Amino acid sequence: MTDATTNTNVQAAEGEARFGDYVALLKPRVMSLVVFTALVGLVVAPGGMSPMIGFTAILFIALGAGASGALNMWYDADIDLIMKRTRGRPVPSGRVEAGEALSVGVALSAISVAMLGLATNWVAAGLLAFTIFFYAVIYTMWLKRATPQNIVIGGAAGAFPPVIGWAAVTGDVSLEAVLMFGLIFMWTPPHFWALALFMKADYHEAKVPMLTVTHGRPETRRQIWIYSLLLAPVAIGLGLTSIGGPVYLSTAIVLNAIFLRHAFAVRGRDEAMAEADGYAAEKRLFRFSLYYLFLHFGALLGDAGLRMTGLLGG
Structure with missing residues (x-):
């Protein structure tokens, strides 16, 4: 095997997606805030919930947040590549293909909404579905590139998690x-x-x-x-x-x-x-x-x- 072939193989290996790249695709830093505020909404809601169901609810709310992050990275790969703050993300850096990011986002969206509905109630699941849609479609695909009010209106997506946690317990808002x-x-x-x-x-x-x-x-x-x-x-x-x-x-x-x-x-x-x-x-x-x-x-x-x-x- 020649040195050129060896170098090519090493570069290809370095470009392959690793587990950490798929974790990064879900925006774990954003997810941590989502999980925390949803947990607070769940804990302070009247009525209470068993620890196991509560853990399950938070898990699927977190997956829904991750789905939003993956869909955002899929759609925003072009501008993420330009910005210094985001060009190292998995999709613009080429470590994860855009099609993979889209597939992960869609799959996690469906799983998180369905399982939250089955574990708690469909009001909470509906709010989670709307949150994913709002962040991925209304904010990412429309508002972010269309208006300076993108952050103002788009901020609603990040504000829903405690409401979802509350609704998971109470079934209402x-x-x-x-x-x-x-x-x-x-x-x-x-x-x-x-x-x-x-x-x-x-x-x-x-x-x-x-x-x-x-x-x-x-x-x-x-x-x-x-x-x-x-x-x-x-x-x-x-x-x-x-x-x-x-x-x-x-x-x-x-x-x-x-x-x-x-x-x-x-x-x-x-x-x-x-x-x-x-x-x-x-x-x-x-x-x-x-x-x-x-x-x-x-x-x-x-x-x-x-x-x-x-x-x-x-």
Whole structure:
């Protein structure tokens, strides 16, 4: 065997998909947030559920989230290849073929919806099916490339998991579930726009009409501040419902005060200032926004734990 043949075989082996590539196809980082918020929705819902059925419900909600990720990577392979942040993903890098990603996405969609319906109820399964459709078709195939409101409207897909968890237990949707949805929905624009402020070049090169590209950074800063102001009452209001309590309410007040401080700092900057310090304030807001949502939902679990031990009424 010649050296040239050996090198070719080594390169081919390196290009073959591995198990980790298929895991990456499901967007595990996004899935972790989906699983956590769905779990909280399930735990805080009235009535309770057996641990085994609860585990099964979360498993299939996670698979549904993975299906959405695979379908997103299949369709967005062309722009993912252009953007520095995404070009190493399995499909644009060539480790997983586009057809494989599509097959995985469709198969997991069908399995997750059917099995969630059989394990819990068809309201939860219907919400999961709608979430997959919304993310893969409404957001990925339409909104993302068509309007600077892509993140605002598309954020609904990421806001459904706690509602699905709630519905898996109760079979319906109540005010508490709507407010959990609203918390994620209102958080999404300032979270992603903060990222877009220091990643504008990527979106510009990929011709994705992110707000920073279509309306510029000053307007994006203004919109971050507006949505942050709208987010705070939704987040704090959730603490006044039946699933809120002292842990959540105190956590929400502190976190939203900090979030507003970061958003106000971003609002008051011009481009010369931002470029001079490498978009430090924008990066601080983005990093804090990552913890913000986990801490809110973690606080809901804290109050649920107090109720289970009888330390908190309700």
